[in-house]
Amino acid sequence: MNPKDSRQNTQRIKMKTMLEPYLFILPVFILLLFMFGYPLINSIIMAFENYKLSNINDIYFNNFENFKKLFGDSDFLLLIKNSLVYVVLSVAGQFLFGLVLALALKQDFKGRGIYQSIVFLPWAFSTFVIGLIFRWAFNGEYGVVNDVLIRLGIIDKGIAWLGTPGLSLAVIIIAMIWMGIPFFGIMILAALQSIPEEVYEAADMDGCGMWQKFWLLTIPYIKPTIIITILLRTIWIFNSFDLVVIVTGGGPANYSQTLPSYMYTKAFSGYDFGLAGALGTLLMVILGLYAVIFLKLSNYDKAGDF
Amino acid sequence: MTITKKKRLVNIVRFFVLGFNFLIVILPIYWMVITSLKTNPEIINAQKITYFPEVFTLENYISLFNMLDYSSYLYNSTIVTMLTSICVVILSILGGYGLARFKFKGKEGMLLFFLITQMIPSILVIIPLYIMFSKAGLINTRFSLFVFYMITNLPFCVITMRSFFERIPYVLEEAAYVDGCNKVQTLTKIILPVMFPGIVAVFVFAFIGAWNELIAGTIFINTPDMWTIPVGLKSLIGKYNVQWGALMAGGVLALLPTGIMFIFVQKYVVEGLTSGAVKG
The missing domain is CATH 1.10.3720.10 (MetI-like)
Known part of the structure; x- marks a missing residue:
């Protein structure tokens, strides 16, 4: 083998090792880039078009018409308010219940495995069926919730939960909290179990009480997990609208409608894809801002390098 | 409070938390299963809501298969x-x-x-x-x-x-x-x-x-x-x-x-x- 050949050879090997990681990742990357990128760009274009599915042959650019229509919508502020209330209360509820559950599960007891399988079960359940269960339980005429509240003497006669502004959104939030407790429980429990036992022993020797141990040891240890779980769940809950569609359909009169569910309604009941595109673009801006906050708060760029 | 007393108290609280969570998860599932086993008149009887089926029936499952493919x-x-x-x-x-x-x-x-x-x-x-x-x-x-x-x-x-x-x-x-x-x-x-x-x-x-x-x-x-x-x-x-x-x-x-x-x-x-x- 002459020197030139061997140099070419090493170059070829170098090329090969340089390309290798991309061979593993590119299939997924290209698939996702195309399947997310193309729709997102299209959705932005749609936002500036008069695009009605009922009149597919008459699509033209209408500048900011869709945005004007969106921001001029008398329900627009209501949608923002609903989305905020829905996200904040759902995350807070899931977090509190999940934290308490995880703390109770930390110490081993007989049958913990089976117990966990049951209380974490809602994680595996379909949002659709969960929505059905809660819609049925909160039914105004035949619902079990009204019956229980009447028997307990809390109310005199049945409440039309799903037909009352404010209450219909509350039912959605309750269902959302129910289905999300396991995720928080699982995450916080894992963090709790990673705290070394010696830390607590040392604290015992220093004479720390239970509350002190909780606030000074447990909470700081699990804080990073709590932050990242809350951040992940916030965006997930914000995006998820199946419960709205199933439980109330956004009613009564948009009082339980959130931004994503409104987009769904506009696109597939009103067939106004242009307006849906404008809403989508707005969601993208919100998402972009959120991603920046997420990266700042979670120290993701540092966490990515380990 | 002595340490053992405190421990016992913590255990009681834990027991209640675990029991409460169990009920929260189980009750909606129970309600779904029990509804599916009731007869239709019993399901939509607004006067009397039953917490356990008066008559057990599989008719809902049968009608499900009849109505849907x-x-x-x-x-x-x-x-x-x-x-x-x-x-x-x-x-x-x-x-x-x-x-x-x-x-x-x-x-x-x-x-x-x-x-x-x-x-x-x-x-x-x-x-x-x-x-x-x-x-x-x-x-x-x-x-x-x-x-x-x-x-x-x-x-x-x-x-x-x-x-x-x-x-x-x-x-x-x-x-x-x-x-x-x-x-x-x-x-x-x-x-x-x-x-x-x-x-x-x-x-x-x-x-x-x-x-x-x-x-x-x-x-x-x-x-x-x-x-x-x-x-x-x-x-x-x-x-x-x-x-x-x-x-x-x-x-x-x-x-x-x-x-x-x-x-x-x-x-x-x-x-x-x-x-x-x-x-x-």
Whole structure:
């Protein structure tokens, strides 16, 4: 083998090792880039078009018409308010219940495995069926919730939960909290179990009480997990609208409608894809801002390098 | 208070917390199951709501099968879900391995990309995809659902797989190279067997995600012969009247596969959820 050949050879090997990681990742990357990128760009274009599915042959650019229509919508502020209330209360509820559950599960007891399988079960359940269960339980005429509240003497006669502004959104939030407790429980429990036992022993020797141990040891240890779980769940809950569609359909009169569910309604009941595109673009801006906050708060760029 | 007294108090509180949580989870499920076993007059008797069926009946299950072509939905759901899960597992093994084992240009950006794609609301993708699929003649096919379920589940699964790979010591691989294995052989013969928990976790994530999905199903599919289970069940919700008995029976049947699956592999799922979400 002459020197030139061997140099070419090493170059070829170098090329090969340089390309290798991309061979593993590119299939997924290209698939996702195309399947997310193309729709997102299209959705932005749609936002500036008069695009009605009922009149597919008459699509033209209408500048900011869709945005004007969106921001001029008398329900627009209501949608923002609903989305905020829905996200904040759902995350807070899931977090509190999940934290308490995880703390109770930390110490081993007989049958913990089976117990966990049951209380974490809602994680595996379909949002659709969960929505059905809660819609049925909160039914105004035949619902079990009204019956229980009447028997307990809390109310005199049945409440039309799903037909009352404010209450219909509350039912959605309750269902959302129910289905999300396991995720928080699982995450916080894992963090709790990673705290070394010696830390607590040392604290015992220093004479720390239970509350002190909780606030000074447990909470700081699990804080990073709590932050990242809350951040992940916030965006997930914000995006998820199946419960709205199933439980109330956004009613009564948009009082339980959130931004994503409104987009769904506009696109597939009103067939106004242009307006849906404008809403989508707005969601993208919100998402972009959120991603920046997420990266700042979670120290993701540092966490990515380990 | 003495220490033993305090400990006892803590235990009592714990017992109540655990019991309370158990009830919270069980009661809605109980209500669904019990409703599905009542007769219809009993279900819609507003005067008297029963907490235990006066008469046990399977009539709701029978009418469910009479009203709906359940076996066809089961078939569609199974095909789409299995195909999705298998492809997601394969692609996330490749992607996860690439992200875990190599240092390369653009890795940070790639990780960020997978994080951001997890945050994109599905409705944002569904609408343009609907137009795209219509143009390509893919509306009303199982393939359209398969594509959608694959891309929505992949980002999280790739990141999860990556953290499972990172837990395997590199020494294990080096030993294989010394013995003359190439990358692919090492991956299939040495690493994958150790990766079993990760593969199970990712499979279950994709399975549950695809099996339970409703919205895309109602949009991409428009004839009953292509419906998946959730879409078929949704057809029982009429504008003016809802068949609650049959609907609850359908709900029970829809939850069984994922519920049973979860109980058996709970350990792996918990491992996967925590590693996939916390690290990225």
